[in-house]
Amino acid sequence: MAFYRKRGEKWEYRISYVDRQTGKQKEKTKGGFRTKKEAQLAAVEEESKINHFGFGENGSETVAKYFEDWLEVYKRPNVKPITYSVQERNVRLNIIPRWGNYRLKDLTRTEYQKWINELRDHYSEGTVRRIHSIFSTAINDAVHEFKILRENPIQKIKIPKEINKDAKVQYFNRDQLALFLENCKPVKNAKYQASMQYLALFTLLARTGLRIGEALPLTWSDIDLEAKTLTVNKTLVYPLNSEPYLSTPKSKTSGRTIKLDDATVAVMRKHRTNRKEVVLRYENYKSPEDNLVFFQQDGRWLRTNVVREYFKEVCKRANLPVLSPHALRHTHAVHLLEAGANIKYVSERLGHASVKVTADTYLHVTKKIEDDALALYERYIEK
CATH class of the missing domain: 1.10.443.10 (Intergrase catalytic core)
Incomplete structure (x- = not known):
C-alpha cells in the first residue's frame, strides 16, 4: 500500500510491502516529485515491479533462488522449448553448483573470470561462451529489468580462445x-x-x-x-x-x-x-x-x-x-x-x-x- 505526503514544494511516496524472500515487512520511499499525481504514477509503477518481479532487493537474493525464478517465470514462457532446455541444463549443471550459495551482490569480476578460465579446461570455447551468455543475460536483467543490482559485475569477460580453431x-x-x-x-x-x-x-x-x-x-x-x-x-x-x-x-x-x-x-x-x-x-x-x-x-x-x-x-x-x-x-x-x-x-x-x-x-x-x-x-x- 502506498502513502503520500508533501515535503516543502515536493511530493514523496512510501510503499509498505512484505519481502518474499525474508517474509519481513519493508518500506520503500522516494521523493522529489513536483505533483502528487507524479508521485502516484511512480508509486503504481514501483508497486507493480515489487508484486511482479518478486526478487529480493539490493542483490541480497542468492544466485540459486534468482536463477530458479528467472528461468521459470521469465524465460520458459518466452523462448523456444529447446532454448529453455539448453538454458536450464547449463544453469543446473554449471552455474548453480559453483555460484548457487552466493548472493547476487557478492559476484565479482575477478572470481568470475577465474571460473571462466577453469571452464575452458573442460569445455570448448563455444560451450563456455554459451554458459557465460546465459549468466550475463540473467545479470543484465537483474540490473536493467528488475533494478536489484546497480551494475553487471561480469561484463567484459574474456573467453580463452581455441588453440587451433581450424581443427x-x-x-x-x-x-x-x-x-x-x-x-x-x-x-x-x-x-x-x-x-x-x-x-x-x-x-x-x-x-x-x-x-x-x-x-x-x-x-x-x-x-x-x-x-x-x-x-x-x-x-x-x-x-x-x-x-x-x-x-x-x-x-x-x-x-x-x-x-x-x-x-x-x-x-x-x-x-x-x-x-x-x-x-x-x-x-x-x-x-x-x-x-x-x-x-x-x-x-x-x-x-x-x-x-x-x-x-x-x-x-x-x-x-x-x-x-x-x-x-x-x-x-x-x-x-x-x-x-x-x-x-x-x-x-x-x-x-x-x-x-x-x-x-x-x-x-x-x-x-x-x-x-x-x-x-x-x-x-x-x-x-
Whole structure:
C-alpha cells in the first residue's frame, strides 16, 4: 500500500510491502516529485515491479533462488522449448553448483573470470561462451529489468580462445565424399536392403549443406524437383529423454530457399519412387501421414541418433575418418569455397547469421582463397 505526503514544494511516496524472500515487512520511499499525481504514477509503477518481479532487493537474493525464478517465470514462457532446455541444463549443471550459495551482490569480476578460465579446461570455447551468455543475460536483467543490482559485475569477460580453431571443422575432400556415398547403400542381408534412403539423405546433406534437423522434417511439398529448389521452413528437435517436435528455423536467416543441382534432383527423384517401392515391398513399412521425405518403418521421423550411428557405420565401412552427419554441412561449404563460390552466397545457402560466421568457421579455406587471389593479382600486375 502506498502513502503520500508533501515535503516543502515536493511530493514523496512510501510503499509498505512484505519481502518474499525474508517474509519481513519493508518500506520503500522516494521523493522529489513536483505533483502528487507524479508521485502516484511512480508509486503504481514501483508497486507493480515489487508484486511482479518478486526478487529480493539490493542483490541480497542468492544466485540459486534468482536463477530458479528467472528461468521459470521469465524465460520458459518466452523462448523456444529447446532454448529453455539448453538454458536450464547449463544453469543446473554449471552455474548453480559453483555460484548457487552466493548472493547476487557478492559476484565479482575477478572470481568470475577465474571460473571462466577453469571452464575452458573442460569445455570448448563455444560451450563456455554459451554458459557465460546465459549468466550475463540473467545479470543484465537483474540490473536493467528488475533494478536489484546497480551494475553487471561480469561484463567484459574474456573467453580463452581455441588453440587451433581450424581443427574442429571436419569434412571430406572430394574423393572421400565420393567413397562415402558409394558405401551408403545397404549391405548384403540388411533388413531393408531395397531402401536407398540413407544414400538420398546423405547426398542431400552433402550437396546442400542442410543441418540434419532441417533435412529430417522435410516433406515433398518443400522440394520442387521441376524448379530444382528446396525450402527450409522448420527444424526437427530431439530433446534429451523427451518426444521430438517441430520448431521454427534456428534463426531468421536459417529459413531459406536454395537451388538444387541436377545430380541431387536425380537422386531425389529416384528416392521418391524408391520410398513407395519400399512401403509396398515390406509388410511392416508404413507410409507417413504428412508426406515426409525421410521416415522410419513406422512412418515417423527418422531419429537423429539412428542417423548418426548409420553414418559412423558407413565411415568405418569405407575406411574413412569417423565423423558425424554435420561434417557433410562443412563438406558442402568447403567444396563451394574451393570451387570459387562467393562467400556471401555460401553464407546465405547455409543459412548463417552473417558472412562473418562463414568466414570465421572456414578460415583455413578463406585464407587459401585470399592467398590465391593475391597470387593472381601479382601475376596480372607483373605482366
